[in-house]
Amino acid sequence: MSKFWSPFVKDLVPYVPGEQPKLAKLVKLNTNENPYGPSPKALAAMQTELNDNLRLYPDPNSDVLKQAVAKYYGVQGNQVFLGNGSDEVLAHIFHGLLQHDKPLLFPDISYSFYPVYCGLYGIKFDAVPLDEQFQIDPADYAKPNGGIIFPNPNAPTGCLLALDAVEQILKASPDSVVVVDEAYIDFGGETAITLVDRYPNLLVTQTLSKSRSLAGLRVGLAVGHPDLIEALERIKNSFNSYPLDRLAIVGAAAAFEDRDYFDKTCRLVIEHRDKVVGELQAKGFEVLPSAANFIFARHPQHDAAGLAAKLREQGVIVRHFKQERVAQFLRISIGTPEQNQALIDGLSDL
Numbered sequence: 001m002s003k004f005w006s007p008f009v010k011d012l013v014p015y016v017p018g019e020q021p022k023l024a025k026l027v028k029l030n031t032n033e034n035p036y037g038p039s040p041k042a043l044a045a046m047q048t049e050l051n052d053n054l055r056l057y058p059d060p061n062s063d064v065l066k067q068a069v070a071k072y073y074g075v076q077g078n079q080v081f082l083g084n085g086s087d088e089v090l091a092h093i094f095h096g097l098l099q100h101d102k103p104l105l106f107p108d109i110s111y112s113f114y115p116v117y118c119g120l121y122g123i124k125f126d127a128v129p130l131d132e133q134f135q136i137d138p139a140d141y142a143k144p145n146g147g148i149i150f151p152n153p154n155a156p157t158g159c160l161l162a163l164d165a166v167e168q169i170l171k172a173s174p175d176s177v178v179v180v181d182e183a184y185i186d187f188g189g190e191t192a193i194t195l196v197d198r199y200p201n202l203l204v205t206q207t208l209s210k211s212r213s214l215a216g217l218r219v220g221l222a223v224g225h226p227d228l229i230e231a232l233e234r235i236k237n238s239f240n241s242y243p244l245d246r247l248a249i250v251g252a253a254a255a256f257e258d259r260d261y262f263d264k265t266c267r268l269v270i271e272h273r274d275k276v277v278g279e280l281q282a283k284g285f286e287v288l289p290s291a292a293n294f295i296f297a298r299h300p301q302h303d304a305a306g307l308a309a310k311l312r313e314q315g316v317i318v319r320h321f322k323q324e325r326v327a328q329f330l331r332i333s334i335g336t337p338e339q340n341q342a343l344i345d346g347l348s349d350l
């Protein structure tokens, strides 16, 4: 702490990301990255872009990518907002659309960045408990609010909320923005983007970090009514008018265009997720139903922190959250078959 800080910085509680170990040999199943590489077409597009043009600023509107996203989802360009990872997109959403007198609602077990943004922007919030089965109950959100946000599938539970339940939440709060954070939707869910033309209060965010294997590139997006997008553009252009660099724009656009590779890698992750779930259940784990590229599991006889430490000794890292309600769970990303086997081997003496 220093006397030079703006006063509010003293009270900030920053987000703590999952470990990015320097040791290359570790089996990294702790941050939900895709075990398969990016689309070869995305890599080729970025290689082509590595040229003298890098001395020039990128397109401030990232039009090439905006058009690729609009085409992919069948929406208009003015319904799409782009940022450096969906974390940046979310930051602008909290700032530009969720700062109201009434509290923001989100699940008590959810993406731990949400309360951090509330702290940064001074937003009041009300954490709504998940039900006994760790599911979101739409009825719990039918109360006065200044906005609603939840991941779908939820993180870190992996549980999916059906589209008609999402609609129930939208209908109950027509005067609030409802943000559906679809970071993991491609691993078994159905996107709510198909609803944006019917619900002007719906904003859907997605990222290229998970299903498109580009966590290192930092590209995220939001799709919604042009009025919502305009608020985000205002914030962006008051903050950083060139958020995406030249490589990110062409790489992300090519990734959206390469549907075959995307379909193939998503299918593999889903297939191996189901396999890992079966193997963990055979060892006595209780695994929440997952529609994501990770699973959330607990063992009735073994302490989660102890299991995480034990796995780590064997070179496998998984994520453990200290929050009381889920302190006995481990969040485990789905890896390649070899990585998943290392996980199962690491638990062989259970």
Ligand SMILES: *Cc1c(COP(=O)(O)O)cnc(C)c1O
Binding pocket: 084, 085, 086, 087, 088, 111, 151, 155, 181, 183, 206, 207, 208, 209, 215, 218, 219, 220
């Ligand atoms: C990973 C994740 C994000 C952020 O992704 P970016 O890498 O910043 O695009 C957003 N929301 C949830 C729920 C996530 O798990």
